[in-house]
Every structure is written in structure tokens, then in C-alpha cells.
Amino acid sequence: MIKKTLFIIGILFSLSSCVVVKEYEKVNLNDPDMVLGDKKADRNIATAHSYREAAVGANGGKTGGGCGCN
């Protein structure tokens, strides 16, 4: 597990920027559908996944904590 973790950290920090996109060129990147995180509207389906799948985060089940046991 330690080797896997170090490998993952290595990948994460080995990437670096190869281009610089100026602010005035970011109009497409600023489109709401380009956001890299989950959207607020998707939070309940993410909760369902955390309930029914073993590969869940620290809070067991629902956003903000809970046993996720039902």
C-alpha cells in the first residue's frame, strides 16, 4: 500500500503546466458545465453511491456525516 501511495503522489506532482491560457481566453473554460468538481444538483446521487458502494470517503455515508448503514 505504501508503494502504491508513493506512486500516486509521484504522478500527482510530476505534472506541470505546458501552456498559459490568458484570462481573456478563458470564456469557454468558464462555462458552468466545465467546472471540475461535482455540481450541487448531483450531490444526492453522490450520497446514494456512498451508501451502496464500498469505495466511499471518510464520512461513511451522507454529506456531513452519518453511518450510511440503511
Next chain:
Amino acid sequence: MSMLIAQEQDAEKVYKKRVLETTEVDFISSYYTQDGDNAAVSGGIGTEELTDVTATFIVSIPLNDDDVLTIDAGVSAYTSASSSNVGPFDDGPASPFQASSGASSSDLWSNITGNYAHSSDDRNEIWSAKASVSSEYDYFSLGLGGSYTRLFNEKNTEVSVNANLFLDTWKTIYPTELRPFGANGNGLSDALFNRNTITGNTNYNPNFTEFTDKGRNSYSIGLGFSQILHKNVQGSLSLDVIQQQGLLSTPFQRVYFSDVPDSFIDDFQLADDIERLPDARTKIALGGRLNWYLSERFVLRTSYRYYFDDWGINSHTATVELPIKLSDKFTIYPSYRYYNQTAADYFAPYEAHLSTDEFYTSDYDLSEYAANQYGFGISYTDIFAKVHVSTFGLKSIDLKFYQYDRDTTFSFSMVSAGFKFVMD
């Protein structure tokens, strides 16, 4: 000189954009229903029927140019045929495939989370701190967390670190037939066994002990890295390390041993024990996302996540979503998600564990399976927020439907609706 300094300060004030222009309110609601034939409450057999209705308000308030306070409050109410069978002998013939009317057939989860975020003047640094409280009948959770984000390279690159802590406490609820064999119980002399007749092995005598540790602590740390790759493409990587300690078993989930004679009341098999899992677990997840603005009409959103833990579970998740802009107001969201996982080392199906095992569970959420999820959504956006409710303008509506099917008997579906309002 002092006038010059004052003018410079005024100039900064003029050009400093507020992090959040006005108060925003999101209302998110969903209806969830599931079914399957492998209920963990009845040891890997029995109905998994469950419905859940959730409603959440998220209010984001700009405190000044730099600081935003977000209050997130929600409730979730469920009714479950599966968990009703914690006590299956309340009324009528008991069966793992029929719901009971016991107190455990429904519950209400409630949560409130407060998050405070501060951005630096140049908007290249963001600090945040949050606290949460959530409660169910048999579970209480207190959460604390914080994060730091740094942007550089003309805001083309972003790195972040976050940490979270959850301090949870169980109110242990055990299957009805095991309670007489716990502390201060009177075994087969209990009224439960006077009211009901045991068949099969009539000398029912489970080797049951109650949990002494009722706490569960979870610690997580996450690293994030995102990068603009092109004026139409951006991606991110994330690493999460999670450590859990304490009572990681669910106290009301039964286990049946193959080397113990079976006892029944009606059609319901009496528990040999409850699931027993180690009191520590380390989880690691690596995720990646890549979003591509294909054209004014199409955006491609993709993600992949690899997960492994020291209970023997390995998992892959891949998602793809293709937002299609039909007009400046309407967008549709077809999506697909694939998920698989290997079984936990401690999982075995109904009647497959041995009483000599140290750890055991028949919870199929810890079994090996693959699942496909198909989704479809539609959103309405009005950037001018013309429709009003009091002083709030309706900015967007999101409607989504998901169908999730495992390669076992389990499936669920969900309908969700989200409404975003902005204050005038």
C-alpha cells in the same frame, strides 16, 4: 504622499471583484427507491426495499468582498423493509422477504454544516473551515474540516489540500432475538421466545456479545491538482487518504454460520451473530477528471477513480457526461457511469461463514460486483433571473433521473430537482 497612497488603495477597491456578488440559495430535493434480494440486516437474504426523500437548503452569503459564509441544512427521511427486520416478530408471520412494522422501519437524518471561506486580495489563495453536525436515531456525527487552495501560473494551475475529521457515536441497536443473549439478558426465558415458537434447532443459543466501543473516528486528508491544458480543455487529479477507527461494524446486520444448526421463528432464521469487522480501515483513492469544451453546443465531462483499502477492496469508477446546449436557456445531460469493486476479505454470502472466523459480514455492499448507471437531466437557466419569489430571482432549475443496476439483483433509481435563486 499620503494622497497617493490613498488613491492607490481606492484604485484597489475599485478593481477588486467580489468573490460572491449576492446571496445565493439552492434548494435540492430527491426521491430515491431501491430493491434487491440480499439484505444485510437478514444475513445476505431478504428484501432490500427502501425509499428515501431528501430536501436540502444551501445558503451562500457574501460577508464582504473576500469572505463567504455557506450554511447547508438538510433532512432525509427513509422507510426501509430491510431495516424493519431488525425486529421482524412484531406482527404477522416473520420473513426476510416481508417488511415488519417495527420502529426501525423508518428514520430521519438531519444535518447542518457551516463553511467559512476567505480569498486573498489577488484571489490566488483561498482558506476555508467548516463544521457539521448530523443526527439519526442510532447515530450522531460531529465533523470538522479545513482546506487551503493556491492558484498560480496566471490561474492556470491550482493546488489544494484539505483535511476532515468526523467524530461519530453509535447508539447500538441489535437484532431483536440477540438482545436476550446480551448483557443482562435472560436467554430463552425472554418473553420473545414465550410469544413465539422456535423451530429447527430449538436449543437456540447464539454466542453473542455486545460491542463495548461505540465510537467511530474518521480522519481524511486530500490533495488536489488542476491544470488548464488548452483554452478548451482542463483536468484535475486528486488523492485522498482516509483512516477510520472504532466501531466499523453495523450492529444490526445479522450473520449466519454454516457450522451452527439453524433456528427459526416462522420463516425468519434467527441470527447466529452480528457482523464483526476490524476496528481500523485505511482507504486510498486517486481520481482524475478531464473536461473538454467541444463546441458551443457540446461539452464532454469525464472522470476516473481508482480506490483500494486494507480490507481487500479494489474499485474502478468511470463516468462520462455530454452536456448538450439546446439553446441559451436549455441544456440536456445524458450520462453513463461504470463502477466495479472486489469483495472485502471478510465478506461471504448467506450461511457461508464459519463460527471460528474472527471477522465476518454478509453485507452485499462489501461483495464483488459491477454496476452500470444511466442518467438523463435537463436544466433551465435564466441569467437575468426574471422569475421571482419574494426578493429572490430564479436563476436555474436542474432535473435529473438516474437508473443504477448491479450485476446482482440490486438496483435503484433516483429523481432529483435543484433550484437556484439569487437575491436582487
